[in-house]
Amino acid sequence: MKVCIIGCGAIGSLFAAHLGRLEDVEVWAYDPDETHVNAINENGLRLTGLSDIVVPVKARTDARQIPECEFGIIAAKTMYTRAAMEATAHIFRDGAVCSVQNGIGAEEIIAEFVPRVIMGTTFPAGHITAPGVVNHDTGGKTWISPFAPKPASMEEVRLLADTLIRGGADIVAMEDASGALWTKLIFNSASNVMGALTHLPHGVACDQPGVRRVMRALVDEGKAVAAALGVTLDSDPDALIDYGREKAYQHPPSMLSDVLNQRVTEIDALNGGIARIGKKIGVATPLNEAMTAIIKGLEYSWREDEWRNLKP
Amino acid sequence: MAQINRTCVVGAGSIGSLFASHLATVAESTVLTRRQEHADTLNRLGLRVSGKSDLKSQITASMDPTDLGDVDLVIIATKASAVEASARHLAGHFPNAAVMTVQNGMGCEEVVARFGDWPIISAVTFMSGIRHSDSHVEYELDTATWMGPWAGGTADYALVEQVEKLINDSGLKARAFQDLLPAQWSKLIFNAVVNSVAALTDLPHVKAFAERERFQDLGHLVFAAMDEGKRVAAARGVELFEDPWQMNVEATSHGQSGNEEYAHAPSMLEDVRARRLTEIDWITGAIVREAEKAGIGAPINASLYRLVKGKESSWSFNDPHKRKA
Numbered sequence: 001m002k003v004c005i006i007g008c009g010a011i012g013s014l015f016a017a018h019l020g021r022l023e024d025v026e027v028w029a030y031d032p033d034e035t036h037v038n039a040i041n042e043n044g045l046r047l048t049g050l051s052d053i054v055v056p057v058k059a060r061t062d063a064r065q066i067p068e069c070e071f072g073i074i075a076a077k078t079m080y081t082r083a084a085m086e087a088t089a090h091i092f093r094d095g096a097v098c099s100v101q102n103g104i105g106a107e108e109i110i111a112e113f114v115p116r117v118i119m120g121t122t123f124p125a126g127h128i129t130a131p132g133v134v135n136h137d138t139g140g141k142t143w144i145s146p147f148a149p150k151p152a153s154m155e156e157v158r159l160l161a162d163t164l165i166r167g168g169a170d171i172v173a174m175e176d177a178s179g180a181l182w183t184k185l186i187f188n189s190a191s192n193v194m195g196a197l198t199h200l201p202h203g204v205a206c207d208q209p210g211v212r213r214v215m216r217a218l219v220d221e222g223k224a225v226a227a228a229l230g231v232t233l234d235s236d237p238d239a240l241i242d243y244g245r246e247k248a249y250q251h252p253p254s255m256l257s258d259v260l261n262q263r264v265t266e267i268d269a270l271n272g273g274i275a276r277i278g279k280k281i282g283v284a285t286p287l288n289e290a291m292t293a294i295i296k297g298l299e300y301s302w303r304e305d306e307w308r309n310l311k312p
Numbered sequence: 313m314a315q316i317n318r319t320c321v322v323g324a325g326s327i328g329s330l331f332a333s334h335l336a337t338v339a340e341s342t343v344l345t346r347r348q349e350h351a352d353t354l355n356r357l358g359l360r361v362s363g364k365s366d367l368k369s370q371i372t373a374s375m376d377p378t379d380l381g382d383v384d385l386v387i388i389a390t391k392a393s394a395v396e397a398s399a400r401h402l403a404g405h406f407p408n409a410a411v412m413t414v415q416n417g418m419g420c421e422e423v424v425a426r427f428g429d430w431p432i433i434s435a436v437t438f439m440s441g442i443r444h445s446d447s448h449v450e451y452e453l454d455t456a457t458w459m460g461p462w463a464g465g466t467a468d469y470a471l472v473e474q475v476e477k478l479i480n481d482s483g484l485k486a487r488a489f490q491d492l493l494p495a496q497w498s499k500l501i502f503n504a505v506v507n508s509v510a511a512l513t514d515l516p517h518v519k520a521f522a523e524r525e526r527f528q529d530l531g532h533l534v535f536a537a538m539d540e541g542k543r544v545a546a547a548r549g550v551e552l553f554e555d556p557w558q559m560n561v562e563a564t565s566h567g568q569s570g571n572e573e574y575a576h577a578p579s580m581l582e583d584v585r586a587r588r589l590t591e592i593d594w595i596t597g598a599i600v601r602e603a604e605k606a607g608i609g610a611p612i613n614a615s616l617y618r619l620v621k622g623k624e625s626s627w628s629f630n631d632p633h634k635r636k637a
Contacts, residue, residue, distance in 0.1 A: 197512055200622060200625070211618055213614075275527055276527075286536060286612060290536065292527065293528055294530075294619075297513030298513045298515075300513070
């Protein structure tokens with residue numbers, strides 16, 4: 001079996017490493033970072049932390065050098081989904097692509113490019129410590145299911161799940177993973193923006209009663225949208241926020257890291273995604289809209305030459 | 313009041329420095345400072361104004377009110393959070409003076425009234441300055457200061473007109489109102505949103521604040537939050553003097569047309585950048601409290617308020633992910 005990881009950052013590398021342990025799977029990776037790609041090709045992909053392995057992965061910055069694959073796993077940041085799929089669509093002429101990206105909206109874009117789509121939600125986390133080296137920070141489940149209107153077959157979803165499980169991943173194949181997806185989406189919509197805007201790690205943010213109230217209000221809006229969509233949540237995202245406080249008190253949400261490094265955030269796939277769907281189905285989400293606009297404004301503040309109206 | 317011969321500005325930040333320097337052209341101008349070094353500098357160098365005015369004014373300054381003589385008009389220009397300490401410092405002094413408050417937000421007049429029976433003038437100011445040093449202020453936006461008799465006190469409209477004339481004569485802009493509350497509320501709603509959004513986005517008050525085509529646009533949030541404030545005003549029985557949204561559109565069109573570097577940084581943005589406690593409790597917090605009094609919700613303003621409070625709390629927290637310089 002050939003599998004191509006699209007976006008071999010921290011999350012993509014965790015999946016690549018699981019698959020790379022299997023004799024019968026050829027793992028390819030597409031990533032625009034040349035230093036990272038070269039290091040993987042020279043030394044193999046190395047995981048540290050919770051996992052301690054080195055596996056062979058054929059990494060490429062030029063997707064034309066990658067052969068056709070049965071499966072793709074896309075872990076690119078959501079805002080790069082379209083660019084990544086434009087580059088790699090030819091690899092999956094008869095393949096299925098599974099998204100393990102954050103938030104909501106990437107699957108629709110993927111469906112424009114490939115015949116069959118698998119939706120996914122993943123909880124493990126890691127971070128790149130050096131080119132070709134990824135620290136596996138936390139474990140956790142990944143839920144996958146066919147994605148309508150271009151669903152992969154259930155057999156295909158199970159085959160991908162079983163393969164990853166053989167490689168040591170904790171995967172749940174389902175008829176419909178939207179409950180897990182929305183649970184994580186709503187959790188992230190509250191925890192990420194609060195971290196990004198207050199600069200507080202998750203647990204500390206939770207301990208500010210006012211900030212915690214804003215999180216609860218955001219969760220309530222997300223739950224209303226999910227309910228109107230007919231999605232049954234896996235668990236209460238608000239309880240997940242408290243659970244996160246216990247388990248990851250000092251953890252800076254990824255959007256906080258993005259903001260501290262002035263990197264464009266995934267707001268469009270998180271609060272922006274909830275607000276967009278809310279608008280479409282007639283559920284008011286004023287606070288998710290507000291948070292989207294504030295984060296967009298913050299991103300805009302980094303482009304000083306634009307708001308100062310300076311000519312280039 | 314027969315004539316205003318002597319004025320005292322309490323708190324010579326950018327706004328206080330603009331008042332003190334300009335008033336020196338029409339009266340004896342004194343400044344009550346918090347630091348001895350500040351008073352020494354003012355006594356030695358006076359106040360220089362650049363920008364919209366070009367002045368070099370002589371100032372009498374001290375940390376002790378008794379050094380400042382018989383003052384007819386006191387302007388308290390400190391941050392809202394420092395008004396109580398300022399008023400306590402003034403207690404028992406300046407028996408013939410009227411006191412004018414120019415703080416952002418609401419509620420400073422009540423605080424001053426607890427420390428003396430001076431006639432109190434409410435004011436809101438739209439001018440802005442950049443304080444370059446203790447002795448140099450740049451006059452940035454030459455918009456007016458609005459004033460009116462505080463309803464809870466003994467100041468009458470004739471007194472307000474007298475102060476209006478003095479300030480206009482000094483080269484600043486002033487406008488007297490029989491009832492300032494509608495104007496105060498207009499500015500409160502405007503400030504509650506513009507200041508908190510600037511503090512959270514790290515953006516000065518730029519054109520994006522008035523762009524609202526899509527829900528992701530900053531102006532969409534500004535509009536929604538101001539609309540919420542307008543509903544609070546209506547529920548409190550206040551008819552606004554100006555539409556805060558129009559004020560926002562107008563303000564963001566200043567100096568933004570060409571190749572200019574002007575972009576006004578609201579005071580709360582400056583506070584946040586310097587990691588100083590902000591005036592959020594008096595501004596956005598006032599909207600939240602007024603909404604509670606009116607028994608209606610103001611969820612967007614409440615969220616902006618809580619986020620700025622959260623941001624303030626991060627400065628005392630030992631953050632391992634220090635912000636880039």
